[in-house]
Amino acid sequence: MIHIRKIAVNLIISLLLVFSVTNLEVDSKTINEADTELLDTLKYALIGSLYEPIDKAIKEIYKGDINAPEGLTWAIYDTEITKIKQTNGIGGFYEVTFKVYPYYRAHNSYGEDEVVVNTKGELVSFRHLKTYPQ
Template sequence: MNKFAVLLMVGMLLVISNRTVNAKTETINEADTELCETVKMALISSLREPVDKAIVEIYKDDKNVPEGLTWASYDTEILKIKQLYGIGGLYEITLKVYPYYRAHMGYGEDEVVINTRGKLINYKHLKTYPRTATKGSDSLI
């Protein structure tokens, strides 16, 4: 019986003295921006391929579209992030993209919806900016 009592007391002592230790995880941000801004830029940049596809589709019938039309992740806005199936599931991200040509001469505004699997869901052209003529040229650039 004494052995049982000793084992019981040792067991209770171990349970009582057992402290819960939570590991502290730290995020290492090796970028020139705050973490929130860094995550935003990383998310937008990871969606480059479907946004490129949307820009091609939006402007494919535009006879005035300038050569080299592109867009910049730092000039793109996240309008909405819609959670579809719960935490960690699929998300739909709505972006406002500002295509430009040459030295960041704006050409338009577009809304693009992409899911986190990189699938282009929807796109909508919002606005086209008029192109400006360059010095010494009769044509529009």
């Protein structure tokens, strides 16, 4: 049993050395399986991945608004990214500022809001910008 382990360990070490010495180059290409161009797909993916904190902010903004229509919601495709701030080095965390346009029923606009979320999925800040008359 010990003999087989030695052979396995030696084989793994040999393979690692061979692969590190040969310096293989690997080309990778992003496969975009969406109905949008890659940049838009990435934008929607980012917004969608941060849906919960953005939704939390919108609910908080309008919870005290007695005129807010029932069923007020927002759409990923209608949300803008207005700023991306690097908070701690390349590849670290970021704060993303969104402009969100809440609507009701058949996409009747009700307002504009700014929501800042970090890439840890935490709500950083939010503020109401404008209410549209009904």
